[in-house]
Amino acid sequence: MENTTDLSKLDLTGEQRAVETLRLSDARYRRLFETAQDGILILHADTGQVVDANPFLKELLGYSQEEFLGRKLWEIGPFKGEDASKSAFAELQVNDRLHYEGLPLETKDGRRVEVEFISNAYAADGTRFIQCNIRDITERKHAESQISLLNAELAQQVALRTAQLEEKSKRADELAVIVEERLAANKELAFQVEEKGKRADELAQINVEREGVNQALKMAIKELAFECAEKGKRADELIPINAELARSNAELEQFAYVATHDLQEPLRAVASCVQLLQKRYEGRLDARAVEFITHAVDGTMRMQTLINDLLAYSRISTHAQAFASTECTKVLAAALANLSIATAESGAVITSDGLPMVMGDATQLTQLFQNLIGNAIKFRAERPALIHIGAVLKEDEWWFTVADNGIGMEPQYFERVFQVFQRLHTRRAYQGTGIGLAICKKVVERHGGRIWVESQPGQGSTFCFTIPAKK
Structure with missing residues (x-):
């Protein structure tokens, strides 16, 4: 009986630590929310009512907390115009993420400001919310x-x-x-x-x-x-x-890196607590509660993946290495080693020509090959996947190609696929954050080259990029 009491006390202490961790995590998030130098607007995804607005947004637009909370998006001064705002909100409900550049808003005192508007949908306690990040880019x-x-x-x-x-x-x-x-x-x-x-x-x-x-x-x-x-x-x-x-662009990249880096700690705390709940109460909850916990675990895992991808994207500029003589054959071997499990599970057959020496950042070039080959494996057709990597010297630059026999794509998406967070398929069909090809584009441009895709639906795709020849 004495031992049972001690174990119960230990369990209670663990729960208190979990609660305290959640409280600290919420406090960190609230501090970020209150001190952010961008406007943040939280909407109820079903009704369009404003749940919260941070001080920066209220100061930017000149509206008080009372003028925001509980009102629907189209009832607030800057967003008035019921038909247009309702249509925009309907689009926010359908798409997990929207991005507007140069969206005009009018402050309470009649000033016109242009903003960058980014929305992200997420679920909390079974309720779906839409977070709208609003950055004042009038001066820019x-x-x-x-x-x-x-x-x-x-x-x-x-x-x-x-x-x-x-x-x-x-x-x-x-x-x-x-x-x-x-x-x-x-x-x-x-x-x-x-x-x-x-x-x-x-x-x-x-x-x-x-x-x-x-x-x-x-x-x-x-x-x-x-x-x-x-x-x-x-x-x-x-x-x-x-x-x-x-x-200004460098400051934006540094801000993105710091913000995503600082978000990892509270996210890990939330994920640990949710996983602890899932493990401790396994078999003791009804199906609905298990479903809620599963959604929470999946959401934190997706958020962690997104933060890691954003960090990788920002590190291309903030953590770049000096260019050195780099053997592309070794870079390709490192990328294939990182993809060995995915290659074995998919049964993909990967071949390559002899690859040259170039001046570049070996770590970033490894990521470039890994993302392109990983995409070819992910978007394979029902037939066995065949992937070939080649390189040809044309005048003063090397032309690299990563060709596959996968599902291909329509010509109207050739430029869109290289933009951040752009996905051509639903998350259920293909996992991913839509950042991989944007990272590829940024790496190639840092090396003084260009990247593009040639493809036909059902006939596969060939991703091409150039790197200046070593002098």
């Missing part, structure tokens, strides 16, 4: 607009100056012909003076005219130098603007 859009205007103005000025330079060049050629003619005339006159000694006055006049021509040439040269200096000045004005854009 304004900067992009200013750059476009400056580029257009610069292009117009360059075209104008080019036409003027061509005209001046034509005049310079004409002047050069005149100079040559004058020089020939001088020679002829000198010969006549030497021979006859009669035309000294005429020769002096010709020399005066030649001096005038020289002065005209000097003026033309000064004008050309001034115009070149003006063009250089305009180019210098664009340098700080481009630098500011590069800094």
Whole structure:
């Protein structure tokens, strides 16, 4: 009896630790929610009512907590216009994720702001919610607009100056012909003076005219130098603007990395607690409760996969290694070793040609091959999967190909598949987050190449990418 009491106390302590872990996890999430520098709006997925809104969103749009909570999306000032907002909400209910760039909103005081709008659906305690992340990109859009205007103005000025330079060049050629003619005339006159000694006055006049021509040439040269200096000045004005854009993009990538990294700890705590519940109460709950716990476990696992993929995507820029001489045959072998279980289970047959040495990041190139071959295995047809990797040198770059005999795709999806979170199939049909090919594109572009796909439905796909040849 004494031993039974002690075990019960130990179980109770474990549950308290789990509850405390959940409380701390919720506190961390709430701190992130309250201090986020993006607006966050939580909607009930069935009714469209606002469940919560963080301080940044309220400050951005000028509405109070009372003006948000309990109201439906289309009843709030920035989203008014019932038909359009209801239609947008219906789309949010169908799609797990939506992304709008440059969505116009109007604040309570009448200001117009442009935002980046990203929505993600999730379930909590059996209820489905939609989280809307709203980032103010008004200044960025304004900067992009200013750059476009400056580029257009610069292009117009360059075209104008080019036409003027061509005209001046034509005049310079004409002047050069005149100079040559004058020089020939001088020679002829000198010969006549030497021979006859009669035309000294005429020769002096010709020399005066030649001096005038020289002065005209000097003026033309000064004008050309001034115009070149003006063009250089305009180019210098664009340098700080481009630098500011590069800094802004780098900050966005760093924010994505930090945010996804910090989310892992509370997510692990939630996953551990849910799995503990699943294990401890196995066989003691009704079917509905088991289903809820199973959904919670699956949701945390999908969220962990998504966070890991986002970290991998951000690390391409934030944790990149310096380029070194890399043997692609070894890179391919490492990728195939990572895919050995999937290859064996699918029965895929993978072949390759001899692959070259390139200058690159071996870790990122391994990920590139692993993602492309992994996709070929995942999207295989009913027939045995055949995958071939090749490389051909064309001028000053290597053309790599990863060809398969899988399900293929329609031409209208050739560019969409390389965008982040873009999926052509449901999660039930094929697992994944839709980030793999976006990672491939970012790796190839970092190596100074380009990537594209050639495919026909039912006939397989060939993913092609280039890497500059090693010098």
